[in-house]
Amino acid sequence: MPPRRLLLVLLPFLTVLCPLVPGRGEQRAAPGKIAVIGGGIGGTAAAYFLRQKFGRSVRIEVLERGEVGGRLATVEVEGESYEAGGSVLHPLNLHMKHFAKELGLPALPVPSNLMGIYNGEEFVFEESSWYIINVLKLLWHYGFSPLRMNMWVEDILDKFMRIYRYQTHDYTFSTYERLFHALGGNDFIQMFNQTIDEAMQKASFSQKFINEMVCPAMRVDYGQGVNINGFVGAVSLAGAGSGLWSVKGGNKLVCTGLIYASKADVIAGTVVSIEPKTRKRSTGDPVNLYHVTYDTPSGQTGDIYDIVVIAAPLNRKIANITFKNFSPPVPEFSNPYQQTVATFVHGRLNASFFGYRDPSAFHLGAIFTTENPKLFINSVGIVSPVENRGSEEKPPLQSAVWKIFSREVLTKEQLNLLFSSYDSVKVKKWLAYPHYSPPNEFPPIILHDNIYYLNGIEWAASAMEMSSIAAKNAALLAYHRWYGNTDKIDQEDLYEKLKTEL
Numbered sequence: 132m133p134p135r136r137l138l139l140v141l142l143p144f145l146t147v148l149c150p151l152v153p154g155r156g157e158q159r160a161a162p163g164k165i166a167v168i169g170g171g172i173g174g175t176a177a178a179y180f181l182r183q184k185f186g187r188s189v190r191i192e193v194l195e196r197g198e199v200g201g202r203l204a205t206v207e208v209e210g211e212s213y214e215a216g217g218s219v220l221h222p223l224n225l226h227m228k229h230f231a232k233e234l235g236l237p238a239l240p241v242p243s244n245l246m247g248i249y250n251g252e253e254f255v256f257e258e259s260s261w262y263i264i265n266v267l268k269l270l271w272h273y274g275f276s277p278l279r280m281n282m283w284v285e286d287i288l289d290k291f292m293r294i295y296r297y298q299t300h301d302y303t304f305s306t307y308e309r310l311f312h313a314l315g316g317n318d319f320i321q322m323f324n325q326t327i328d329e330a331m332q333k334a335s336f337s338q339k340f341i342n343e344m345v346c347p348a349m350r351v352d353y354g355q356g357v358n359i360n361g362f363v364g365a366v367s368l369a370g371a372g373s374g375l376w377s378v379k380g381g382n383k384l385v386c387t388g389l390i391y392a393s394k395a396d397v398i399a400g401t402v403v404s405i406e407p408k409t410r411k412r413s414t415g416d417p418v419n420l421y422h423v424t425y426d427t428p429s430g431q432t433g434d435i436y437d438i439v440v441i442a443a444p445l446n447r448k449i450a451n452i453t454f455k456n457f458s459p460p461v462p463e464f465s466n467p468y469q470q471t472v473a474t475f476v477h478g479r480l481n482a483s484f485f486g487y488r489d490p491s492a493f494h495l496g497a498i499f500t501t502e503n504p505k506l507f508i509n510s511v512g513i514v515s516p517v518e519n520r521g522s523e524e525k526p527p528l529q530s531a532v533w534k535i536f537s538r539e540v541l542t543k544e545q546l547n548l549l550f551s552s553y554d555s556v557k558v559k560k561w562l563a564y565p566h567y568s569p570p571n572e573f574p575p576i577i578l579h580d581n582i583y584y585l586n587g588i589e590w591a592a593s594a595m596e597m598s599s600i601a602a603k604n605a606a607l608l609a610y611h612r613w614y615g616n617t618d619k620i621d622q623e624d625l626y627e628k629l630k631t632e633l
């Protein structure tokens with residue numbers, strides 16, 4: 132056996148023996164208690180990775196004011212549940228894939244419906260059920276742009292995938308600028324400073340293609356047009372690929388599963404403030420701790436923690452948390468979030484509203500839209516329940532459950548225009564994701580010695596996988612900073628280093 136292999140085999144034993152080796156006794160004691168604020172995918176994944184790193188002895192508490200799952204939630208329509216928030220995962224979302232597998236949650240393919248792009252007057256593109264016709268139509272309308280776009284997105288995705296390698300090797304970053312720079316260098320950073328429109332124009336895509344093919348995808352995924360940053364735009368375009376999936380029973384099951392797997396305690400409460408406290412150890416050394424105050428149905432209470440991980444957007448309208456008596460003060464970030472309304476309607480779509488003279492010829496199951504101030508919806512599409520996906524695709528003219536995304540709550544008049552008949556309506560209003568207007572600066576990850584903030588990553592792109600990546604980064608950062616492993620933090624040229632390492 133080559134020595135290297137031998138070392139790998141022995142490694143687990145060595146780690147077990149280490150606490151017995153003298154000298155390690157000088158190592159700092161493990162933290163006693165960690166608070167994670169927010170029980171969405173970011174917070175629950177953080178609890179999971181924190182447990183992995185810090186081991187069994189630390190207490191982990193997840194403070195959640197609503198339901199575990201956060202922006203992963205389902206609504207019930209006519210006895211079946213549908214994804215109302217984060218719904219679709221990419222086949223290369225490796226953390227989410229790993230969670231589902233580890234937790235024994237089956238993945239279901241997301242059925243694809245025939246798609247049309249409506250500009251407020253007519254359809255500028257309609258998909259056919261014949262693959263070859265689609266290819267020809269795309270070629271006719273946009274030349275090789277669709278093909279080039281796939282290559283453009285793939286190149287970004289390739290670089291993005293480096294994060295998994297870094298994280299597997301325990302490397303972490305103290306700012307999101309550094310993290311993204313380590314993935315794609317200045318080209319990546321540049322993408323946060325320009326719109327997807329600018330980025331694609333520079334890559335010489337035609338304005339027609341950008342307006343008719345790219346913009347509609349941004350409108351479905353982020354409720355905004357091509358003024359969002361280039362990176363989130365590319366993420367959105369990657370989501371137009373094949374192999375998309377979601378978790379059977381609802382994506383939120385990943386969050387409850389991660390809580391269980393991490394053996395964290397969930398505490399029902401709304402965190403209102405965090406305050407630093409210094410205590411003297413028996414040895415006389417000062418210890419820095421945090422007092423977290425939260426509201427519960429039975430009144431205000433609080434507790435003391437060694438480490439605090441904030442996994443909810445710090446925004447007065449979302450996680451309204453006051454940092455008391457910090458010096459220097461924790462800066463406040465002005466970071467608006469975009470309102471998106473998801474409306475579920477069981478009914479028949481009004482094909483004449485979309486310009487069809489002969490409604491029986493209407494065969495689309497998903498309608499995307501271009502930018503047009505007259506339009507009061509971003510998209511409308513048939514959805515299937517979280518329990519049984521992709522069984523039979525209903526012909527759209529029969530009654531089906533449609534999900535509509537819009538900026539504002541739809542009025543009765545608007546619903547009456549969109550549907551020729553309907554019998555039930557469910558509305559879910561979200562402060563959904565950042566309102567992107569590049570150049571965007573990232574909020575810091577480290578807010579204080581042992582306070583970490585995850586959701587700044589949403590300013591690169593808001594997605595389940597992004598929160599999971601931020602969660603692992605923060606858990607590693609908290610761990611390495613606690614034990615002083617500076618060699619694992621903010622390493623430059625990691626890509627080259629890891630290439631030669633194995």
Ligand SMILES: Cc1cc2nc3c(=O)[nH]c(=O)nc-3n(C[C@H](O)[C@H](O)[C@H](O)COP(=O)(O)OP(=O)(O)OC[C@H]3O[C@@H](n4cnc5c(N)ncnc54)[C@H](O)[C@@H]3O)c2cc1C
Pocket residue numbers: 168169170171172173174194195196197198199200201202203215216217218219220400401402403442443444449450451452471473561562563564586593594595596598
């Ligand atoms: C309509 C919609 C569609 C989407 N579609 C997709 C998609 O298809 N694919 C995809 O990958 N992503 C999608 N996303 C984005 C994705 O859902 C989010 O990026 C992700 O769920 C964010 O997770 P999080 O844990 O970071 O935040 P959240 O899920 O928001 O979790 C934060 C949690 O903190 C809690 N909280 C807030 N303040 C406090 C407080 N003061 N005290 C205690 N608890 C507090 C909240 O109740 C919440 O549970 C979509 C989002 C929306 C809204």
Ligand SMILES: *[C@@H]1O[C@H](CO)[C@@H](O)[C@H](O)[C@H]1NC(C)=O
Pocket residue numbers: 317320321324570571572
């Ligand atoms: C991007 O914009 C930020 C803030 O405006 C600026 O500090 C940074 O230098 C810019 N980066 C690049 C690569 O252009």
Ligand SMILES: *[C@@H]1O[C@H](CO)[C@@H](O)[C@H](O)[C@H]1NC(C)=O
Pocket residue numbers: 403447448451453
């Ligand atoms: C945020 O909290 C502060 C202090 O608790 C309160 O005064 C303020 O009204 C809250 N803001 C919002 C938008 O709820």
Ligand SMILES: *[C@@H]1O[C@H](CO)[C@@H](O)[C@H](O)[C@H]1NC(C)=O
Pocket residue numbers: 481483484485547548549550551552
């Ligand atoms: C359908 O759309 C057409 C065209 O906008 C509109 O005139 C009609 O009132 C709508 N409703 C029904 C039930 O057909």
